[in-house]
Each structure stands twice: as C-alpha cells, then as structure tokens.
Amino acid sequence: MSCGTMVTETVPVEIPAEILELAERSGISREKMGALLRSFAVLEVLASSSKLSKKEADKLSREIKIAAWKRLSPYKH
Amino acid sequence: MISSLVSTEGITRTSLAILLHTDNCEVVAPAELSEELRAHSKEISAKAGLTHQQLEEALDRLLENVEFVPLSGYNSSLKGALKLVRDETDAPFAALALARSPSTIITYNKKHFKSRELLRLGVQVLTPAVALSRSRRGD
Numbered sequence: 001m002s003c004g005t006m007v008t009e010t011v012p013v014e015i016p017a018e019i020l021e022l023a024e025r026s027g028i029s030r031e032k033m034g035a036l037l038r039s040f041a042v043l044e045v046l047a048s049s050s051k052l053s054k055k056e057a058d059k060l061s062r063e064i065k066i067a068a069w070k071r072l073s074p075y076k077h
Numbered sequence: 078m079i080s081s082l083v084s085t086e087g088i089t090r091t092s093l094a095i096l097l098h099t100d101n102c103e104v105v106a107p108a109e110l111s112e113e114l115r116a117h118s119k120e121i122s123a124k125a126g127l128t129h130q131q132l133e134e135a136l137d138r139l140l141e142n143v144e145f146v147p148l149s150g151y152n153s154s155l156k157g158a159l160k161l162v163r164d165e166t167d168a169p170f171a172a173l174a175l176a177r178s179p180s181t182i183i184t185y186n187k188k189h190f191k192s193r194e195l196l197r198l199g200v201q202v203l204t205p206a207v208a209l210s211r212s213r214r215g216d
Binding site: 016018019022028032035036037038039040042043044046047048049050051052053054056057058060061062063064065066067068069071072073075076077 | 079080081082083084085086087090091093094095097098099100107109110112113114116117120121124125126127131132134135138139142148152155156159165166167168169209
C-alpha cells in the first residue's frame, strides 16, 4: 500500500508457543500481553530485514562493552 | 540485545520479550552500556542494513522496560566483581548483579563469569535458553 511517499508493508509474525504458554501460566494481563507481543513483533520484523551475522553481533557487543569499560575502569579501585 | 538482530536468533528474541514483560522480573543494566549502545547505533544499523530510525525506534520500545543503573548504584561492588569475571569488561554486569542480589545474569558468555563463586553470593548466571525454560517452569 502506498500513501504519498510513505509505504507500508504487512509482515506476518509467528508467535512462539513459549510466549503464549507463559501468558497462560502467569495470567498476564491483556495490557501486558499486548506490550509483550508488540516488543516481540518489533524484534522479529527488524531481525527479518537484518543482515547482521552472529559473528558481527558478537564483535559489536564486545566493542560496546569495551567502550563502557573504558569509562568505568578508573573507578574500579 | 544486539544478538536479537541476528535473524537466526529466535530464542534470544523470545527470551528478551518474555523477560522484559514478566511481572516478577526487573531487568536492569549499567547505564553506561545503554549510552554506548546509543553511541554505536549508527554503526549497528549500517552493519545490519537497517535504517538508523528503525533501530532507534526498536531500542526506544525495548529499553523502556529496562532500568539503567548509574555507576553510583553498583560502584561499591565493582572491585569485588573484578575477581568474579574472566573478562574485565564484564565486571559492571557482575557488580550490578551483586548490588541487586539475589539476581540473575543472562548471557551467552557464561564462561566469562565465575558462576560458582557468584552463585554463593546469590547471583545465577544463565544462558537465554535456560532462563526461558526456567521461566516456563516458574522457577
């Protein structure tokens, strides 16, 4: 569907059984379940377009941890 | 968080979504890490082939359920935490977990932490998959 310059796309997201089981077991509220599903859907949609490999993700995570540690290490004593 | 952008890491996304919304679970992280995550967001989005806006919106949504703790909240545990990790860059996570004990560190790098010593101090170290299975059992 195209609305002027904005293009929207519908992406099907499969909800894992773990999420539904958890909701059933813990009696999670409708509001919280909605938020949980939105968070999961955001991650799924993003990951479906992502080209990031596990190796690249590990490298980026390491860079971020090192950068944070450089700021914190002066306080370690 | 970054691993959840790897398309094959479905278990990470499931664990993250559940942990962020479980009533009896508070998700905390060192504030400096969040700041560095934001500082690196252009690099992350470029490598992932996503727009910076897409990534920022996703981070906003996900991180709204995370409490970011400044150094003052775990500084007293930082020196001790250095003895409980094999990679000093993990010390802030161990220090924060000790400051919030009993607590759980969720990581793919379990071997970076001295799990037995941490457990004696009330800190479990679990992978996302194990954390999820325990959450399903109600542990």
